[in-house]
Amino acid sequence: MQTDSPSSSTSTEDKKKKTLLILVLEDDPHLNRIIVHKLTGRGYNPILATNAQEAIDILERGEPVDILWLDIRLPGMSGLEFLKYVKEQEKFSHIKAFIVSASGSVEDQEKALRLGAAAYIVKGNHDLDEIIEQIIAE
Amino acid sequence: MKLWAKFAAIFSTLVILGGGFTVVYLSTAFLSEFRSIQETNLLSVAEMSKEAYTAYGESTTVRSIDWSSDGYLRATVEEMTDPDVSPEKQKELSLILGEYLRVNKISYDPRVLIVDVVGKDGIVIASSRADRIGTDEGAEEREKQAARISDALSAKLGEAYMSTMVSEVDEDELHPMTHVTVRLFSTRQDENGQLIPLPAIVLVHFISDDITRGFLRGGAVHENHGHADAEVFSVRYDTGEIYLARAPGGLILTVPREGKEGIVLNAKVPANIARVCAEKREDFHGEYINYEGTLVIGAMECIEDGRTMLFAEVAAAEAFAPFYDMQRKIIFAILGVLLFTVFFSIFVSKSILRPLNEIVGVADRIAKNDFTARADVRERGEMGQLARVFNTMLDNITRYQKESEEKAKELNEKVVAMEKQNVFLKDVRKAMLNLLQDSWDLGASLKKEKEQSMSIITSMNEGLLVVNKKKEVILMNPTAEKLLEVKLADIAGVDPGTIFRTFQGDKELLGDDKLIPMTMKGGKSITVGIDDNFFVQTPSGKRFPVTVATTLLTSKDNEGVLLVFRDVTEEKALNDAKSNFISIASHQLRTPLTSIRWYSEVLNDGSMGPLNEMQADFMKEIYQGSLRLFRTIDTLLALSRVESGKFEENRAILDAKVFVEGTVKELEPLLNEKKITTHINPEDALPNIFVDAFMLKEVITNLVANSIRYTNEGGVIDIDLKKEDDHVLCIVRDNGIGIPEAQKAKIFERFFRADNAVSKVPDGSGLGLSLVKELVEKWGGKVWFESKEGEGTTFFVTIPAAKDASGA
Numbered sequence: 001m002q003t004d005s006p007s008s009s010t011s012t013e014d015k016k017k018k019t020l021l022i023l024v025l026e027d028d029p030h031l032n033r034i035i036v037h038k039l040t041g042r043g044y045n046p047i048l049a050t051n052a053q054e055a056i057d058i059l060e061r062g063e064p065v066d067i068l069w070l071d072i073r074l075p076g077m078s079g080l081e082f083l084k085y086v087k088e089q090e091k092f093s094h095i096k097a098f099i100v101s102a103s104g105s106v107e108d109q110e111k112a113l114r115l116g117a118a119a120y121i122v123k124g125n126h127d128l129d130e131i132i133e134q135i136i137a138e
Numbered sequence: 139m140k141l142w143a144k145f146a147a148i149f150s151t152l153v154i155l156g157g158g159f160t161v162v163y164l165s166t167a168f169l170s171e172f173r174s175i176q177e178t179n180l181l182s183v184a185e186m187s188k189e190a191y192t193a194y195g196e197s198t199t200v201r202s203i204d205w206s207s208d209g210y211l212r213a214t215v216e217e218m219t220d221p222d223v224s225p226e227k228q229k230e231l232s233l234i235l236g237e238y239l240r241v242n243k244i245s246y247d248p249r250v251l252i253v254d255v256v257g258k259d260g261i262v263i264a265s266s267r268a269d270r271i272g273t274d275e276g277a278e279e280r281e282k283q284a285a286r287i288s289d290a291l292s293a294k295l296g297e298a299y300m301s302t303m304v305s306e307v308d309e310d311e312l313h314p315m316t317h318v319t320v321r322l323f324s325t326r327q328d329e330n331g332q333l334i335p336l337p338a339i340v341l342v343h344f345i346s347d348d349i350t351r352g353f354l355r356g357g358a359v360h361e362n363h364g365h366a367d368a369e370v371f372s373v374r375y376d377t378g379e380i381y382l383a384r385a386p387g388g389l390i391l392t393v394p395r396e397g398k399e400g401i402v403l404n405a406k407v408p409a410n411i412a413r414v415c416a417e418k419r420e421d422f423h424g425e426y427i428n429y430e431g432t433l434v435i436g437a438m439e440c441i442e443d444g445r446t447m448l449f450a451e452v453a454a455a456e457a458f459a460p461f462y463d464m465q466r467k468i469i470f471a472i473l474g475v476l477l478f479t480v481f482f483s484i485f486v487s488k489s490i491l492r493p494l495n496e497i498v499g500v501a502d503r504i505a506k507n508d509f510t511a512r513a514d515v516r517e518r519g520e521m522g523q524l525a526r527v528f529n530t531m532l533d534n535i536t537r538y539q540k541e542s543e544e545k546a547k548e549l550n551e552k553v554v555a556m557e558k559q560n561v562f563l564k565d566v567r568k569a570m571l572n573l574l575q576d577s578w579d580l581g582a583s584l585k586k587e588k589e590q591s592m593s594i595i596t597s598m599n600e601g602l603l604v605v606n607k608k609k610e611v612i613l614m615n616p617t618a619e620k621l622l623e624v625k626l627a628d629i630a631g632v633d634p635g636t637i638f639r640t641f642q643g644d645k646e647l648l649g650d651d652k653l654i655p656m657t658m659k660g661g662k663s664i665t666v667g668i669d670d671n672f673f674v675q676t677p678s679g680k681r682f683p684v685t686v687a688t689t690l691l692t693s694k695d696n697e698g699v700l701l702v703f704r705d706v707t708e709e710k711a712l713n714d715a716k717s718n719f720i721s722i723a724s725h726q727l728r729t730p731l732t733s734i735r736w737y738s739e740v741l742n743d744g745s746m747g748p749l750n751e752m753q754a755d756f757m758k759e760i761y762q763g764s765l766r767l768f769r770t771i772d773t774l775l776a777l778s779r780v781e782s783g784k785f786e787e788n789r790a791i792l793d794a795k796v797f798v799e800g801t802v803k804e805l806e807p808l809l810n811e812k813k814i815t816t817h818i819n820p821e822d823a824l825p826n827i828f829v830d831a832f833m834l835k836e837v838i839t840n841l842v843a844n845s846i847r848y849t850n851e852g853g854v855i856d857i858d859l860k861k862e863d864d865h866v867l868c869i870v871r872d873n874g875i876g877i878p879e880a881q882k883a884k885i886f887e888r889f890f891r892a893d894n895a896v897s898k899v900p901d902g903s904g905l906g907l908s909l910v911k912e913l914v915e916k917w918g919g920k921v922w923f924e925s926k927e928g929e930g931t932t933f934f935v936t937i938p939a940a941k942d943a944s945g946a
Contacts, residue, residue, distance in 0.1 A: 030733040034740055041745045073725055102728040104772075106788055106832055124732045124768050125804075127739050 022046045022135075024069040025055045025079060026100075031123075035069070038128045052077035056085070065095055067135060070117075072101040072108060080111055087116040098135050145487040150480040157472045165465055172461045173435065176452070177423040181437035184421075184450035187380050188439040191448060198249075198318050198344050199298035205243055205253065206298075206320040206340045211235070215255055215338050216324050218263060232264040232271060239266040251315070251343040255322070258337040260287055275341060290319035290339040297321070316344040377432070377453035383407045384446050407438075407447065415440035415447050425454055497528055504532065599704070604691070605654055606698040609633040621705055623676045641673040641681075657688040657699045664688045668706050683710045727771050735764040769843065770903045776836050777909045780916060787830045787916065791940045794827045794859050794866050795820040801838045802857070805846065812851050816842075820859040826940040827866050833913045834937065837921075840906040841870045841933050847899050848931070849874030865919065865936040873930040882925065886911045894927065910935075 022039055026032040027050045039046040047063060049055035051074055059065060068086065072079040079099060086092045099112045102123045109120045118138050121131055205211070217223060218231045239253045244266050255264040260276020276287055289299050301317040320340050323333040406429055414422045415438065423437035428451055435458075436451025496513050503511040512532060513525040595602055601618030605611055611634055614626040622638060629637060635654065640647045650659060657664055666672045666686040675681045682705050689700040738761040740746065742754065749757060779785040795818065802809075802816055809816060827834075845855045849872045858869040877885060881892045889904040896902075914921040914935055925931035 028729055028733075031729065031736070034733070034736045038736070038740055038745075041740075102725050102732065104832075124728045124735060128736050129739070129743070 020044050020066050020136075021064055022067045022069055023049060023055060023058060023063070023065045025049045025052065025074070025082065026069070026071045027051060027074050028071075035128065039132065042132060044132075051075055052079070052082040052085075055082060059086070059092055068095055068097040069135070070097060070099050070101075071123075072099060072103055072112075080108070080115060083112065083115045083117060096135075096138060098131075098138075100131060143487075145491065146480070146484040149483040149487070150476075153479045153483070154476055157476045161469055161472055164468060168464070169458075169461060172458070173425075176435055176457050177437060180435065180450045180452065181421065181423045181439075183380065184437045184439040184448050187382075187450065188441065188448045191382065191441065191446075194346075195300045195316075198316055198342070199300055199320075201247065201250075202298050202318040202320045202340065202342045203296060205342065206322055208243075209325055210238060211255075211340070212322055212325050212336070214238075215264070215322050215336055216326075219257070219337050228263075233268065235264040236266055236268050236271075239264070249344050249346075251345045252341075254341040254343070256287055256319075256339050256341050258291055262341075263338065287319055287339060287341070290321050291337075293321040295321070295323055295333055314346040316346050318342045318344065375452045375456055377434075377456045378451070380448070380450045382446065382448055383412075383429075407449070411438050412447070414438070416444045419444055493522070493525060497525055500528070500532075504535075510536075601703045601705075603634065603701040603703075604698055605634060605701070607658075609635065609654055609658075612698065618703075621676075621682070621703075622674070623678055623680065637677060639675040641675065643671045653686060653688050654699050654701065657690055661690060663690060668709055674703070682707050728768070731764055731767055731771070734760060735768075738764065770905065773836070773840065773903060773905045773909050776832075777905060777912060780909075780912050785916075787833070789828050789830050789917075791826045791828055792831060792834070794824055794868070794937065797827075797831070797834065798838055798857055798859065798868070801835050802842060805839065805842055808843065808846050812846060812849070812853070814846055814849055814851070814853045814855060816855045816857065818857045818859070821861055824859055824861055824866060827937045828940040829917050829937050833917060837910050837913050837935060838868070838870075840910050841935070844906055845870055845872035845874060845931070847902065848872070848895055861939065862936070865938050868935045868937055869932060870935075871930065871932040876927040876929050876931050877923070877925040878927050882923075885923070886921075 022044055024032060024035050024039070024046050026035060026048070029050075032048055032050065036046045036048050046069075047058055047065070049058055053076065055068075068083075070079040070083060074082075077085075079101065083097055083099070086095065086097065093116075096118045097116065099108075099117045099120045100123055101108065101120070104122045104125075112120045119134060121134065126134075214231055214235045218228050218235070223231075235255065243253055244250055252270065253266045254262045254270060254273075254275065256275050257263045260274055262270050262273040262275055265271055265273075290297075293299070298318050298320045301319075318341075320342075322336040322338050322340060324336055326334055328334050408426050408428070411422050411426060414420050419440055419442065421437065421439050425433065425435050428434045428436065428449075433454045434451040435454050436449055439448040441447065493513075500511045500513045512529050595615045598615065599617060601621045602613070602615040603611060603618050604613035610631045611626065611629050612631075614622075614624075614629075619625055624637065635652050640652055647653075650656065653664055653666070664686070665688075666684070668683070668685055670685075672684050672686060673681050674684050684703045685706050686701065686703040688702075691698045691700055738757050741749065742757045742761060776785075798818055798820075802818065842855065842857070849855065853873050856869070856871040858867075858871070860867045860869070875894050875898055877892055878894060881890075884890045885892065886907050888908040890908075891902055891904040911921055918938060919936040921933065921935045923931055923933045
């Protein structure tokens with residue numbers, strides 16, 4: 001997906017909302033519930049996966065995902081391993097990926113950016129609105 | 139450097155310096171002498187030409203005076219100038235006179251081109267050329283300063299005036315011309331017997347081509363030696379030239395030669411030289427740039443009128459060519475002499491100093507105890523004498539040495555004999571002591587001591603292993619047997635390295651890297667701690683972490699290594715758990731907190747329906763509380779990470795201004811809430827900083843957050859960044875409540891909060907400043923503050939500057 005500049009008109013914004021499919025990979029039931037709620041409320045189209053395998057299945061069955069919202073600590077395959085997998089597949093490598101993790105570790109951050117994440121966001125440091133603004137702006 | 143080489147070097151240097159000086163001195167002296175000779179020669183050439191020129195002038199004036207005395211001429215002119223004669227008659231007379239001059243005068247002297255009779259007003263009244271009648275010679279005189287009509291009009295009998303040469307067009311060719319004027323006198327005399335002057339003069343035009351060629355070659359008019367000299371002059375020098383010049387018109391008359399068409403050139407002589415003649419009537423010789431722009435050496439002879447000059451000159455390049463040629467030859471000659479001298483000095487110094495060297499060499503060998511050395515010098519004279527004395531002295535030394543050696547040998551034999559006796563006595567004494575020991579039954583108490591030691595070794599919790607010099611196991615306690623799953627009986631006399639494998643982390647230690655060989659080789663004890671990550675693997679494959687201490691045993695007959703080790707499986711697990719705690723706590727605490735933050739955010743954004751005022755307010759409290767808890771957790775985690783030593787500093791080069799701006803931006807919600815403004819004031823040309831980004835962020839965040847917390851609404855926070863020595867000074871200044879004087883000393887203590895801080899913000903953690911201090915000290919910086927209660931607080935932090943990178 002090629003995003004327009006952040007200062008696009010309202011009509012473009014609306015159009016973008018309808019077509020933006022956001023895959024949220026977050027295992028914590030409390031967090032993923034409020035994320036999905038918020039994204040839906042703001043008019044985006046979220047799909048939830050609670051582990052990496054689920055997320056891979058969603059991509060493989062051909063869902064036209066535009067944005068990945070990835071936690072790092074997950075049961076089984078980690079968010080970073082999933083990111084690596086996605087970026088290595090030519091058919092998925094164009095999807096913008098955002099790491100939203102509770103970990104503020106510098107190593108995780110460096111690793112994520114090296115693997116091709118568009119941004120690394122530390123979970124507790126931002127409101128949901130702020131995170132969504134940043135993702136849409138990218 | 140050898141003596142002969144030194145000698146040769148000094149001598150050569152002296153010769154070279156002397157040679158150089160000679161060349162410079164001779165060159166200077168010769169050049170000045172040569173120049174002087176050249177100039178004198180040129181001056182005499184110019185002088186000869188001047189003589190020829192003067193002689194030529196005399197001949198023309200004599201000729202002119204002779205002609206002006208012609209009776210018919212005088213009578214006719216007298217009649218013509220008579221005011222009573224009618225103009226018609228005058229004209230007739232003029233034509234007759236012209237004819238007379240042409241037939242009776244011009245044809246007798248080929249040098250004369252025209253003869254004019256000029257009236258007192260300067261107008262030609264009669265001429266050998268009829269077309270010249272009426273020409274205003276007076277005007278021509280003024281214009282060219284040529285014929286000296288005005289002088290002639292007042293001249294005495296027998297006087298004539300010659301002009302300098304001028305160029306005039308005759309039959310379309312330029313010719314050098316000389317004009318001579320003579321006053322005409324009546325044939326009659328006055329009452330005093332003087333001839334009466336007529337109001338007219340004769341003007342004779344001489345063509346001077348041949349003459350000029352003559353005297354410019356050095357005196358063809360006068361047949362004297364000057365001519366020959368000048369011929370030699372022009373043959374000898376390609377660029378040699380003699381010419382006549384007239385100032386100020388700049389006319390130059392010169393002999394036609396290769397590259398020069400005419401003999402009349404409109405060119406200028408150097409003004410300074412012309413002035414010498416015009417103002418002082420003096421001659422000149424020296425170097426100058428001539429009318430062709432060539433540097434020449436030449437001489438100028440000044441003619442008395444002050445306007446005519448005769449030059450003789452030669453291009454400097456040619457004139458000095460013989461000198462430079464000679465100079466080159468002299469330099470080559472001196473170089474040759476120098477080379478010869480240098481080689482000669484080397485040869486001489488070598489041959490003179492060789493014997494001396496020989497003696498020095500021998501002395502050297504003797505100093506190294508080779509007394510067989512003798513100087514091989516066959517020279518006569520002092521050198522040979524010295525060598526012979528030297529050799530004699532050596533013979534004597536050798537003789538004395540031999541004698542003393544023999545004496546020493548004798549003594550030595552005596553000592554050996556005495557020693558043998560001594561050993562025998564010692565053995566006897568030892569045997570007697572053994573007898574005494576047996577009888578005192580010391581053996582019993584030794585046995586008891588040994589048992590005690592054994593019981594300690596057996597019961598201790600650490601594994602103990604002793605190997606001998608050949609790395610064979612000779613002792614092992616039960617703990618070691620248990621841990622390593624072997625019996626001493628099974629492995630006694632075997633190298634333990636062939637049974638157990640040792641790892642550091644995942645890497646297996648092999649060969650000399652193993653602890654026992656390393657201890658033996660290094661000759662000292664080795665201690666392996668829990669953080670060194672050592673593991674031992676038994677033959678069954680069981681692997682456990684260990685701490686080890688080795689000791690080198692060096693008793694007289696039992697050399698080996700003592701190895702004490704401990705299974706630290708439990709300690710290690712505990713240690714790992716401790717370091718895991720930090721990341722676990724981070725995740726386990728932050729995830730539910732994130733829930734609280736986000737849920738209260740969503741409830742508050744109105745999307746779930748409107749809340750009443752109180753509900754919204756309470757929800758805000760929950761939200762704010764979660765934010766505060768985040769900060770406290772982050773601070774606590776950072777503190778424990780730094781304290782536990784698990785925190786690894788990861789320094790990077792950062793732009794201080796950009797970094798501080800970014801950090802402050804993240805605090806915008808807090809700033810906006812209290813309407814506090816911040817100013818970040820970086821100094822110009824601030825260097826980059828070299829520091830761990832996480833640590834710096836914690837420090838700046840804590841200091842600014844503190845300032846926000848303890849400053850009233852609408853306050854101001856200033857952040858200055860300054861360069862100081864090898865660091866950047868970050869200053870955070872607020873106009874908040876300040877710190878009470880009595881509590882300033884405790885401000886960096888953990889969980890300490892000042893009284894006024896507690897009353898203003900009841901729920902601070904009291905951890906922020908202690909973290910700041912820990913972090914700043916970890917990066918090698920300093921933190922301090924200045925504060926006045928009620929006025930504000932300023933914190934100072936030093937941050938290391940990046941080396942040789944400017945932050946511009």
